[in-house]
Structures are given as structure tokens and as C-alpha cells.
Amino acid sequence: MSFKIVGRGAAEEFILAAKSNSRVTTFGVSTRGKLDYVTPVPHGIFDAYQAFIPAKKRVWISEGRINNRGIKPDVTVDITKEELGQYLYLRYMKRS
Secondary structure (H helix, E strand, O other): OEEEEEOOOOOHHHHHHHHOOOOEEEEEOOOOOOOOEEEEEEEEEOOOEEEEEEEEEOOOOOOOOOOOOOOOOOEEOOOOHHHHHHHHHHHHHOOO
16 A cells, blocks of 8 residues: 655645555645646736746546645645654654
8 A cells, every 4th residue: 555645735746646546545635726727938028027827728537627626635634744744753763
């Protein structure tokens, strides 16, 4: 059995790929949901500003739209990084 921890700013494309494997269980909180629009292209405005406009919109078949919704983990675990680090240390490092 494999495990992958999902964080708020996790790479959503990686999470989608991991979730497609039946041997992977994701833990954590939902991702931020920022993967629907990709490949930002800079456009100059009056030589003083730049606007970044996405060149592509992802088409999701299995997950549906994730923009502003995110990808939910298989198991929700809403703890701080410090609490997670302490748990993993006690669980796996103390055994050695």
C-alpha cells in the first residue's frame, strides 16, 4: 500500500495521476483548485503593465471542473505541518 500526503498547495496534476492508481491513498485537505486554466501568456499593457491570460483550459473527464473547488483527498486530515511532522517522527523514526 502506498501513501501520499496532499497539502493545500500540492501539485494538482500529480494528485490526479496518483488518485488514478488504486494502490494510492491520499490524505490531507482539498487542493486549491487552480488547475483548470494553464499556460499563462503575458500581454503588455501600455508598456507599463503585464496581464497574464491563460492560453488553455483543461478539460476534465473523470474529476469534472476543479477550479475554486480543488481535489478532495481520500481521507481528510486537517492538521498543521508541525503536528504532522511530530506524528510521522513518533510513528516511523522512534521505531529505529
